[in-house]
Amino acid sequence: MTPTQNGEHRCAFVIFGASGDLAARKLLPALFELHLRGALHPETALVGFSRRDWSDDTFRERARAALQEHAPKSFDEAAWAELAPRLSFVSGGYDDAEAYQKLKEHLQNLGQDNRLFYTSTPPSTYAPIAERLGEAGMARSAGWVRLIVEKPFGHDLRSARMLNETLLKHFREEQIYRMDHYLAKETAQNIAALRFANALFEPTWNSQYVDHIQVTMAEPMGMEGRGGFYDEVGVIRDVIQNHLLQLVALTATEPPARYDAKSVRDEKVKVFQAMACSNPQHAVIGQYRGDGRVKGYREEEGVDPRSRQGTYAALELRIDNWRWAGVPFFVRSGKRLRAKSSEIVIVYKRPPHIPFELRAPVQHDRIVLRLQPNEGISLRFNAKKPGQGISLSRASMDFYYDKEFRSRNPDAYETLLEDAMMGDATLFMRADEVEAQWRVVTPLLEAWEASYDEPAFYDVGSWGPDEANDLLAKRGRTWHTPAVE
Numbered sequence: 421m422t423p424t425q426n427g428e429h430r431c432a433f434v435i436f437g438a439s440g441d442l443a444a445r446k447l448l449p450a451l452f453e454l455h456l457r458g459a460l461h462p463e464t465a466l467v468g469f470s471r472r473d474w475s476d477d478t479f480r481e482r483a484r485a486a487l488q489e490h491a492p493k494s495f496d497e498a499a500w501a502e503l504a505p506r507l508s509f510v511s512g513g514y515d516d517a518e519a520y521q522k523l524k525e526h527l528q529n530l531g532q533d534n535r536l537f538y539t540s541t542p543p544s545t546y547a548p549i550a551e552r553l554g555e556a557g558m559a560r561s562a563g564w565v566r567l568i569v570e571k572p573f574g575h576d577l578r579s580a581r582m583l584n585e586t587l588l589k590h591f592r593e594e595q596i597y598r599m600d601h602y603l604a605k606e607t608a609q610n611i612a613a614l615r616f617a618n619a620l621f622e623p624t625w626n627s628q629y630v631d632h633i634q635v636t637m638a639e640p641m642g643m644e645g646r647g648g649f650y651d652e653v654g655v656i657r658d659v660i661q662n663h664l665l666q667l668v669a670l671t672a673t674e675p676p677a678r679y680d681a682k683s684v685r686d687e688k689v690k691v692f693q694a695m696a697c698s699n700p701q702h703a704v705i706g707q708y709r710g711d712g713r714v715k716g717y718r719e720e721e722g723v724d725p726r727s728r729q730g731t732y733a734a735l736e737l738r739i740d741n742w743r744w745a746g747v748p749f750f751v752r753s754g755k756r757l758r759a760k761s762s763e764i765v766i767v768y769k770r771p772p773h774i775p776f777e778l779r780a781p782v783q784h785d786r787i788v789l790r791l792q793p794n795e796g797i798s799l800r801f802n803a804k805k806p807g808q809g810i811s812l813s814r815a816s817m818d819f820y821y822d823k824e825f826r827s828r829n830p831d832a833y834e835t836l837l838e839d840a841m842m843g844d845a846t847l848f849m850r851a852d853e854v855e856a857q858w859r860v861v862t863p864l865l866e867a868w869e870a871s872y873d874e875p876a877f878y879d880v881g882s883w884g885p886d887e888a889n890d891l892l893a894k895r896g897r898t899w900h901t902p903a904v905e
């Protein structure tokens with residue numbers, strides 16, 4: 421019997437901030453996809469909550485419009501007609517105790533004891549939402565109660581600890597699901613499958629064979645209307661503290677004994693604890709400048725025209741443990757770069773002895789794990805060129821998800837919402853994990869914010885500032901250039 425049939429994941433799914441961008445672009449389309457493939461229990465109710473004075477019908481109209489706009493290929497009238505009556509709306513403030521009494525009555529009337537709350541609201545509301553839910557007696561029920569907390573989780577180590585303390589006053593750790601949607605990308609999940617379901621890779625996955633590892637998350641977009649938010653946050657808080665550090669941890673972790681929430685997260689925490697804190701000597705913080713055609717960061721709406729905020733960062737990280745001692749991990753991310761590309765590159769050492777007479781040193785073998793686009797894996801190695809004698813050329817073995825599998829890759833939010841309804845927290849972050857991640861980046865953030873240095877400027881459409889190339893050149897390495905279409 422599937423969990424849908426046995427009803428374990430039937431629930432009332434409450435979206436705080438249901439009028440917002442994330443709900444429209446990600447949450448409602450993900451729930452609709454789950455409904456289309458029968459993974460949303462037929463009695464699950466979707467409850468929107470926000471300050472808008474909306475009726476149930478207004479929420480339904482907005483949700484329908486959001487699906488038509490953001491999931492046009494999946495939108496289906498018959499499926500929508502089934503789902504629409506299960507949507508309802510409660511209007512109220514996120515810090516308003518009376519509104520939570522109204523919500524409580526609404527959920528009682530729906531007759532759903534299992535409840536999943538989602539904070540799709542600005543970060544300043546996460547703590548008040550948890551507190552008001554707790555005070556209204558909604559952190560417990562006759563069924564299960566879970567709380568999904570969006571990112572960013574805190575602004576630094578101190579605020580992340582305070583947020584954890586507040587949440588844990590009202591909810592038990594097992595009830596709290598902290599989001600990092602990168603963990604649910606198929607290729608991020610495939611790192612564990614590649615390493616731990618094959619005998620081929622793991623024996624060389626260590627400092628004896630690996631020269632260094634690169635993690636890149638490049639985006640061509642600028643601020644897209646989020647300038648005000650971004651200017652408070654910057655690239656380190658926005659993606660490095662969470663997405664990139666998680667990718668490093670998945671690449672570096674020891675094999676867990678079992679693939680479950682406790683074992684996987686225990687191992688990731690050990691990686692973060694072994695990570696040396698980042699520092700300005702081993703980091704470059706950059707900012708994109710305009711080219712007359714495309715606005716520079718300082719010209720973006722909502723951004724301080726003298727802002728020093730980083731829209732790009734490159735860091736060298738170290739993991740001081742037996743497996744990774746001496747292997748640098750270079751991570752970088754930026755806005756307004758040449759193309760969208762998220763990838764992890766494992767660069768191998770050269771063989772200890774080359775028996776051929778060659779004109780140039782052999783190149784390093786590489787495993788490229790592509791998260792997006794062209795999800796898949798490439799193994800780049802040296803091969804003999806046809807003809808007399810040995811001369812080498814680069815060759816590649818490529819695996820592409822879309823060519824190998826017929827099924828579509830679910831969106832990360834779809835996977836995460838389904839997992840949360842099933843009570844599987846493996847792809848969500850634990851309290852100690854988030855704090856351990858903040859420990860790594862906070863010293864760099866503090867040093868940068870206390871300094872008066874200008875960021876390293878880079879051109880729109882480039883791969884980042886020259887200083888980021890120097891960071892690797894100092895270590896005798898170069899960045900892998902992502903393949904772009």
Ligand SMILES: NC(=O)C1=CN([C@@H]2O[C@H](COP(=O)(O)OP(=O)(O)OC[C@H]3O[C@@H](n4cnc5c(N)ncnc54)[C@H](OP(=O)(O)O)[C@@H]3O)[C@@H](O)[C@H]2O)C=CC1
Pocket residue numbers: 437438439440441442443445470471472514539540541542543545570571572
């Ligand atoms: N959008 C995205 O792609 C992503 C978003 N996130 C995170 O998800 C959360 C929601 O994001 P998003 O939907 O973009 O946010 P929005 O700015 O769209 O806010 C969501 C809703 O919260 C309410 N709201 C807005 N500002 C305030 C405020 N100052 N005080 C109280 N309520 C407010 C509004 O609802 P109303 O006025 O009706 O009450 C709004 O519709 C954020 O924490 C964000 O960091 C994470 C990753 C990606």
Ligand SMILES: O=C1O[C@H](COP(=O)(O)O)[C@@H](O)[C@H](O)[C@H]1O
Pocket residue numbers: 639658659762
């Ligand atoms: O969390 C975030 O991620 C997006 C990028 O996500 P992706 O799945 O499209 O790679 C990023 O644009 C945004 O700034 C950040 O908040």
